[in-house]
Amino acid sequence: xxxxxxxxxxxxxxAAYTVFGTKGFYESKISEIAEQAGVAKGTVYLYFKSKEQLxxxxxxxxxxxxxxxxxxxxxxxxxxxxxxxxxxLHLHYYYKRKQHTKLFFxxxxxxxxxxxxxxxxxxxYTDMVKNKLALEGVRQPELHAKxxxxxxxxxxxxxxxxxxxxxxxxxxxxxxxxxxxxxGCKAGSGIRRL
Amino acid sequence: xxxxxxxxxxxxxxAAYTVFGTKGFYESKISEIAEQAGVAKGTVYLYFKSKEQLxxxxxxxxxxxxxxxxxxxxxxxxxxxxxxxxxxLHLHYYYKRKQHTKLFFxxxxxxxxxxxxxxxxxxxYTDMVKNKLALEGVRQPELHAKxxxxxxxxxxxxxxxxxxxxxxxxxxxxxxxxxxxxxGCKAGSGIRRL
Amino acid sequence: xxxxxxxxxxxxxxAAYTVFGTKGFYESKISEIAEQAGVAKGTVYLYFKSKEQLxxxxxxxxxxxxxxxxxxxxxxxxxxxxxxxxxxLHLHYYYKRKQHTKLFFxxxxxxxxxxxxxxxxxxxYTDMVKNKLALEGVRQPELHAKxxxxxxxxxxxxxxxxxxxxxxxxxxxxxxxxxxxxxGCKAGSGIRRL
Amino acid sequence: xxxxxxxxxxxxxxAAYTVFGTKGFYESKISEIAEQAGVAKGTVYLYFKSKEQLxxxxxxxxxxxxxxxxxxxxxxxxxxxxxxxxxxLHLHYYYKRKQHTKLFFxxxxxxxxxxxxxxxxxxxYTDMVKNKLALEGVRQPELHAKxxxxxxxxxxxxxxxxxxxxxxxxxxxxxxxxxxxxxGCKAGSGIRRL
DNA sequence: GATGAATGAGGGTTCATTCAT
DNA sequence: TATGAATGAACCCTCATTCAT
Numbered sequence: 001x002x003x004x005x006x007x008x009x010x011x012x013x014x015a016a017y018t019v020f021g022t023k024g025f026y027e028s029k030i031s032e033i034a035e036q037a038g039v040a041k042g043t044v045y046l047y048f049k050s051k052e053q054l055x056x057x058x059x060x061x062x063x064x065x066x067x068x069x070x071x072x073x074x075x076x077x078x079x080x081x082x083x084x085x086x087x088x089l090h091l092h093y094y095y096k097r098k099q100h101t102k103l104f105f106x107x108x109x110x111x112x113x114x115x116x117x118x119x120x121x122x123x124x125y126t127d128m129v130k131n132k133l134a135l136e137g138v139r140q141p142e143l144h145a146k147x148x149x150x151x152x153x154x155x156x157x158x159x160x161x162x163x164x165x166x167x168x169x170x171x172x173x174x175x176x177x178x179x180x181x182x183x184g185c186k187a188g189s190g191i192r193r194l
Numbered sequence: 195x196x197x198x199x200x201x202x203x204x205x206x207x208x209a210a211y212t213v214f215g216t217k218g219f220y221e222s223k224i225s226e227i228a229e230q231a232g233v234a235k236g237t238v239y240l241y242f243k244s245k246e247q248l249x250x251x252x253x254x255x256x257x258x259x260x261x262x263x264x265x266x267x268x269x270x271x272x273x274x275x276x277x278x279x280x281x282x283l284h285l286h287y288y289y290k291r292k293q294h295t296k297l298f299f300x301x302x303x304x305x306x307x308x309x310x311x312x313x314x315x316x317x318x319y320t321d322m323v324k325n326k327l328a329l330e331g332v333r334q335p336e337l338h339a340k341x342x343x344x345x346x347x348x349x350x351x352x353x354x355x356x357x358x359x360x361x362x363x364x365x366x367x368x369x370x371x372x373x374x375x376x377x378g379c380k381a382g383s384g385i386r387r388l
Numbered sequence: 389x390x391x392x393x394x395x396x397x398x399x400x401x402x403a404a405y406t407v408f409g410t411k412g413f414y415e416s417k418i419s420e421i422a423e424q425a426g427v428a429k430g431t432v433y434l435y436f437k438s439k440e441q442l443x444x445x446x447x448x449x450x451x452x453x454x455x456x457x458x459x460x461x462x463x464x465x466x467x468x469x470x471x472x473x474x475x476x477l478h479l480h481y482y483y484k485r486k487q488h489t490k491l492f493f494x495x496x497x498x499x500x501x502x503x504x505x506x507x508x509x510x511x512x513y514t515d516m517v518k519n520k521l522a523l524e525g526v527r528q529p530e531l532h533a534k535x536x537x538x539x540x541x542x543x544x545x546x547x548x549x550x551x552x553x554x555x556x557x558x559x560x561x562x563x564x565x566x567x568x569x570x571x572g573c574k575a576g577s578g579i580r581r582l
Numbered sequence: 583x584x585x586x587x588x589x590x591x592x593x594x595x596x597a598a599y600t601v602f603g604t605k606g607f608y609e610s611k612i613s614e615i616a617e618q619a620g621v622a623k624g625t626v627y628l629y630f631k632s633k634e635q636l637x638x639x640x641x642x643x644x645x646x647x648x649x650x651x652x653x654x655x656x657x658x659x660x661x662x663x664x665x666x667x668x669x670x671l672h673l674h675y676y677y678k679r680k681q682h683t684k685l686f687f688x689x690x691x692x693x694x695x696x697x698x699x700x701x702x703x704x705x706x707y708t709d710m711v712k713n714k715l716a717l718e719g720v721r722q723p724e725l726h727a728k729x730x731x732x733x734x735x736x737x738x739x740x741x742x743x744x745x746x747x748x749x750x751x752x753x754x755x756x757x758x759x760x761x762x763x764x765x766g767c768k769a770g771s772g773i774r775r776l
Numbered sequence: 777g778a779t780g781a782a783t784g785a786g787g788g789t790t791c792a793t794t795c796a797t
Numbered sequence: 798t799a800t801g802a803a804t805g806a807a808c809c810c811t812c813a814t815t816c817a818t
Binding site: 429 | 811812
């Protein structure tokens, strides 16, 4: 046995992560996920009630890993250093997921569980940053948190979509973001290319 | 006849804008769009080759209107004032489209025309900001442009998803964004609520 | 154009009558009905919302034809003669439908429309007999009506299931039934075989 | 161990009786029967080769009990008294099974064993009545037997479907049926309501 | 141009049955 | 015997697209 759910559960989830991530929810077929997982189509339905719930489970697992990785980034650090670490984690996380971009764009409409979960996830992520900012005396910490995350999201896009993006570019982008957020656009950092 | 394409063309485009915007691409039905446009299903195919191309046309029209509105925002202004105007336009634009959120999230995979167009649109938008920043001597103008737009995108989300967002909140959010971008997070603006 | 619904509508109904009648509801496939009707599978759904509703429509048409044929049997006749005619109609009706026995046995559970319709049909049929009996002074006309129809139903079964049943046997069975109902079992009729 | 087949065998048969009786053959799931019987799904297949055979076994047991109860009803009695007893048994039998109506309506097509058994059961039941009638000098005893049973079947329907049917109504219905069969419709019995 | 009836490929889901443990 | 995870065939229904009128 693998996890608490068993090997097949994990295999299906992994396969779904790959297929959904590659094609998006609507263009993915359960049969393909099953095949990729090495199980029969019916087996998928032993573990997940529907295609929507499978997608939700994939998303949930991914977001939870994400938040877990973020947890330590801000603790016990000066603000700028914490933000820099966070920016690094954020961008590297997606850099590793370059092959799964569709997971983040093509989500189903209908499933209320998923909508609810996503709302919660975004809130949790925002709160994490907001609390740190508040602690450091930044005013309007929630708005600032959202703006910071928004910057990261946009910079992440380049990473996802640009074939030529290299890992060291990620570090420089993170440094740029933290610096801009702290000091504004006039305080040019020492980044040379990009 | 209305536009160069004829009344029906516009009617279908308008209907598609509404339906796609409400339900997303995959959950929208051509039959519903046709009904909403007051034409027969077959008529849609006289004007658009496929569902994908109709979606692309809707998106294209919307993005072009957007860029057109943005054009004048930055010209002949000081940087901070230009960014503020731009932030205002950006956020108000989506505020007016609160009912069509799905248009921005649920797009189809498959259509290469759309992908190509979206890439071009994002590039044009970025360039518009980048050129202004370069003119003002900001280093790494492209990265800065992306970061600014990313901030706006995230702040826009609240507007789209928050039922209670009011129009004057939009203005304050824009002011906040421009200020943060110019001076960094420590230089608290005078915004009180939000 | 054939009826008010068009040729395809009738073709599908006829095909459904045959297939449902031969295999019963659950063992019948829409694809087979479509094929038999000479239309595509999807076409069935242009005329009928679901398999259940198609079955209901088939049943409804059949029952309505049945009641229509029965209408004249009892009017302006002496009781015994009327019952004899009715018995004849009842039995001949099913004799003609020997190939469609499943239509009467294998009906779906779920459809409330069908349940409601069948209840109404049985009631109408019963009332037709009941009213005649009441007019002729028979006490408890409803119970008597049900008993008479029950007799016919059982005698019909032999006709449906017995390969060797011939049309002239039908007449004799009808005569027997009317006689039994009028006079009881001791008043043996002159029927010789069966 | 309970019967010759073991406790599980009986438990499955009982569960199947309940589930098939409530939902009919096609809408019943083996998994539900297994659950109700307190055994695993696979266990059902240790005792019954298929869903059809389980249904056949349920039907067989029920019919055999029925015939067994009927056996004594006609022996050593005058005809009218025997028929009355039989009518009573017939109607009370179904009265007790009001909750299991689907068992009698929704049977599968495919199983030849079941078809064969049902044919035999009906024949046995008919013969039982036929022999008594022949003994009493009634002509065409088989036809008369079928007519009598048909009457009972129809009258039974009211009992199964009418929520308000009470046990004493059953007795009066039986009396009515026996009387009608003996003397015809003009010889009104003294039944007052129904 | 405009219509809408007709098409048919396609996929999510169910569930009887099997079999390794 | 007993289990229940796994299988995969089967089928209803949807809907983008076509085309005769």
